[in-house]
Amino acid sequence: MRELIIVGAGPAGITAAVYAARKKIDFMLVTEDIGGQTLLSSDVENYTGYQFITGQDLVAKFEEHLKQFGVEAKTGEPAVRILQAKDGSFTVETKKAAYQAKAVIVASGRRPRWLDAAGEEALRNKGVSYCATCDGPLFSKKHVAVIGGGNSALDAALQMMHIATFVYLIDINPELGGDPIMREKVMAAANAKIFNSAVTKEIRGSQFVEGIRFEQNGVSRDLDVQGVFVEIGSIPNSDIIDFVAKNENGEIIIDNINSTNIAGIFAAGDVTDVPEKQIIVAAGEGAKAVLGVSRYLYKSGA
Amino acid sequence: MAEIRVYSTPTCPYCVRVKNYLKDKNIPFENIDVSSNEEGLAEMVRVSGQMGVPVVLIDGDVIVGFDKEKIDSKLGA
Structure with missing residues (x-):
């Protein structure tokens, strides 16, 4: 069993991975892709240190930073379900496999909201x-x-x-x-x-x-x-976990150290109830979450 | 060597990623910019039956989106 699984690799998940690697936490990263919504941001002009960078270039920088640590990153493997075991550990099921860990950081971000109009699904990518x-x-x-x-x-x-x-x-x-x-x-x-x-x-x-x-x-x-x-906004990718508290928008409720109401489950970035959906905020939240996890693992004697 | 075509636009992030992926593996491909090439766009719609980019055509097989696994399995086969 690993100490930590990070779910998602947008700015929150990647920053969490960098921090976890430096803390020498035994962890893995499961995700559909690297970058998340940042990939779709055309111009980023408010990420400190970059007066101007495209979302794609910023993601490339993130990825470079991640690769430096030899992180175990399972791409093409989005989490489909997170389960809680009786002993307080967790199982993260992906499209391909199931992995166990003592703690999980949910950093699964958001996806575009559908209209739910007739014909929408059938004509997706067809206009x-x-x-x-x-x-x-x-x-x-x-x-x-x-x-x-x-x-x-x-x-x-x-x-x-x-x-x-x-x-x-x-x-x-x-x-x-x-x-x-x-x-x-x-x-x-x-x-x-x-x-x-x-x-x-x-x-x-x-x-x-x-x-x-x-x-x-x-x-x-x-x-x-x-x-x-x-273009009617987005919804949090929080449906993969059904046993944590969420707000009326489906966002995972966290405290100021990124804990949820379930010990061992942490969350960071746009999937949470932090109101500011910003790249730099998500990155900072990812860092905070790992520091929270680190204390949690220490206290629980793991 | 497989014949590969990538139908893409300059602004789509997954297009950039699929092209970088092939470049990193030293796999030659023909890039068709469907934002400026109307014939190329018509061809992409015809072979893939849809309008999302990127589309990767490997020896006549169509892969929609940046699907690393499908690309690998086609190239490995």
Whole structure:
């Protein structure tokens, strides 16, 4: 049995791994990929030490740092379930295997929220995308809809205004949120139209996206589009553990040393109820969690 | 040597990762930037039946996304 398993390898999980390696804790890292949501951040301008770096380059730096310690990192092996044993230890089941440890740091991050509209699942990657940065360039000279009204939706709309012929922004709220500067740019664009108080009901298309249907003030409307970018926020990847306390948003509740209500289970980063979802905050939380784990292992005589 | 094509965009992180992965292994491949190559995009949609990038084509077999295991198993076979 290992002393620690770190679940996830975004900024929180990677920083935790670096700290755990330096503390000479016997641990492993299980994760789908290295980088998490940071990979999808285009420009990072608020990570101390870097005045400007792309999310991808920052992840490359993280990975380099991690490799220096010869960490046992199982990539392509996301945790699917965490179980508690009677003796107070834990089992982390991945896609491929099960591993035991005395303590676990859950740093599994967040994933994009789905619309739950008809047709969405069937047309995923067939015109429905959750990443304008990734898939946006495929929609050159096409009509697209961006669903959402916050900063990520505005960012997607601004990106797509330069690529697509026309951009519809479909916002469920009566007024757009997000930063005023971005909002004004979208509102002033000649090739964008905003629909407020609009509830997306259906994404239609046989093989690829052909259009969307939404309701606005009780009226059903239909638009022909070839791409739909869903930017309505994210949800925590906390469903892999069902025996810790979570808040109403499904975020794992932690105290100021990253402990949960279950002794031996720690959590860090965007999966937790720490309100600031920032790369640098997640990294710091990962470091704190390992220091908490280290004390826990010492106290429990492990 | 297997014939490999990578359909990608310059901005997609998984495209960069799949290309770096192949480069690190010294595996030659043809990169098709579907953001600027309309024919390439049409070809990618035709062979993969979808519009997500990256798509890796290894001797005619389609792998969608950066799937290390599938790439390894195709190249090992």
